[in-house]
Amino acid sequence: MTAADNQDELEAQFAQWRQYVQRRPELQQADSEELEDHLRASVDQLVAVGLRADEAFLIAVKRMGGLDDLAREFAREHSERLWKQLVLTGENDGQVAGARSRRDLLVMVICAAGAAVSVKVPELFGMSLEQDGAFYAPNFALFALPWLAAYLAWRRQARPVLIGVLLALFALGAVAANVYPLADDSQSLVLTAIHLPIALWLVVGLAYVADDLRSSRRRMDFIRFTGEWFVYVNLIGLGGGVLIAFMFGTFEAIGIVPEDFISQWVLPCGVVASVVVAGWLVEAKQSVVENIAPVLTRLFTPLFTAVLLAFLIALVWTSSGINVEREALILFDLLLVVVLGLLLYSISARDPLAPPGLFDKLQLALVVSALIIDVLVLREITHRITEYGTTPNKAAALGENVILLANLAWSAWLMLGFVRRRTPFAALERWQTGYLPVYAVWSWIVVLVFPPLFSYL
Numbered sequence: 001m002t003a004a005d006n007q008d009e010l011e012a013q014f015a016q017w018r019q020y021v022q023r024r025p026e027l028q029q030a031d032s033e034e035l036e037d038h039l040r041a042s043v044d045q046l047v048a049v050g051l052r053a054d055e056a057f058l059i060a061v062k063r064m065g066g067l068d069d070l071a072r073e074f075a076r077e078h079s080e081r082l083w084k085q086l087v088l089t090g091e092n093d094g095q096v097a098g099a100r101s102r103r104d105l106l107v108m109v110i111c112a113a114g115a116a117v118s119v120k121v122p123e124l125f126g127m128s129l130e131q132d133g134a135f136y137a138p139n140f141a142l143f144a145l146p147w148l149a150a151y152l153a154w155r156r157q158a159r160p161v162l163i164g165v166l167l168a169l170f171a172l173g174a175v176a177a178n179v180y181p182l183a184d185d186s187q188s189l190v191l192t193a194i195h196l197p198i199a200l201w202l203v204v205g206l207a208y209v210a211d212d213l214r215s216s217r218r219r220m221d222f223i224r225f226t227g228e229w230f231v232y233v234n235l236i237g238l239g240g241g242v243l244i245a246f247m248f249g250t251f252e253a254i255g256i257v258p259e260d261f262i263s264q265w266v267l268p269c270g271v272v273a274s275v276v277v278a279g280w281l282v283e284a285k286q287s288v289v290e291n292i293a294p295v296l297t298r299l300f301t302p303l304f305t306a307v308l309l310a311f312l313i314a315l316v317w318t319s320s321g322i323n324v325e326r327e328a329l330i331l332f333d334l335l336l337v338v339v340l341g342l343l344l345y346s347i348s349a350r351d352p353l354a355p356p357g358l359f360d361k362l363q364l365a366l367v368v369s370a371l372i373i374d375v376l377v378l379r380e381i382t383h384r385i386t387e388y389g390t391t392p393n394k395a396a397a398l399g400e401n402v403i404l405l406a407n408l409a410w411s412a413w414l415m416l417g418f419v420r421r422r423t424p425f426a427a428l429e430r431w432q433t434g435y436l437p438v439y440a441v442w443s444w445i446v447v448l449v450f451p452p453l454f455s456y457l
Helices: 003-022 029-048 053-064 067-077 079-085 095-125 133-155 160-178 187-208 216-252 259-284 292-318 326-349 358-388 392-419 425-453
Strands: none
Touching: 003 029, 003 053, 029 053, 095 133, 095 259, 133 160, 133 187, 133 259, 160 187, 160 425, 187 216, 187 392, 187 425, 216 259, 216 326, 216 425, 292 326, 292 358, 326 358, 326 392, 326 425, 358 392, 392 425
């Protein structure tokens, strides 16, 4: 291979690296150019000591460390930029970044409008939110999440094959929500309304990691995205509630009561559109919102640990059994999921090179407490099923608690090894991100298999 061929191959590698860097919204054009200058200087030094160009490039990239770490370093160094990023129309570095930002905004508006239109389409067939709750409850996620996935797939430049998979999964969800003739008081209807959004959210995750399906880092980014998206949705909801209150009060003062307009248009359209808008905000303001993750985990981990330990002490003190009726099952499952979410969110925000400390021991206590509660709930569910027979609620709870048991048990083991400095932190990250499809599979089983299996309930 000639020197010219080597140089062409090296430039192709630089172009590929440059394209990857420019997808990070927290890095501006000048930052990308500075990083590339450092990388080229490192490659030149390695080539000068006798390495081949491809070997030098690989080693230089490895020496630079993870791109996320570099992005955070740039964000700390250029702190003034973080404040500018809080403004939606802040300054952009270069025409390319500005054009990309405007395209993102335009696509977001189109997707949000599409979600708002979708939620009103059933009214063309004589349906309404007030009278057809059995239809809207399982279908509500289908009005919003496909549009969020469309925005993310467009932003990640998803391949046509993956887009086809996304469409097929959303179509399967629509079939699962509507093909079974369920009564309004059916347990399977409630389970579908709960589990279908979970199943479809993992489809959104597939769109999010479209640019690198096999990367555990991208899966962890999706976990971070989920937490930040949740924060934004709630902030939008709070702001929307204030807006609706002002709208109602001001129009009522002039003799117009906008109750029907608010309930039939503002609320449903605003809720589904906010799902897309929140996703766009997380993507656009990623480097700013990432700072929320460690604050939330360090605030709520000690509180949830104290609550779970107090519950276990009270349970032993009173010798009371755990109620496993539907509402209690949902509450306990939500509690365990929140614990797992705190663990995931803290892993996504933690510095992987930092040594274990007191906070990690608190997390271990939290996971162990949740594991004990899960075992107790599983024992009660199994006892009720063997004594009184199974129901959709108990069967779904049994599967979910078995999945949580496996994840919490291995997470506790890995956390214990990490605290004792015997297990690398990367093992925790790989385990949690690799386990995500298990939850999706179970959610799909609940919405596809349970309705015909328990058609009598």
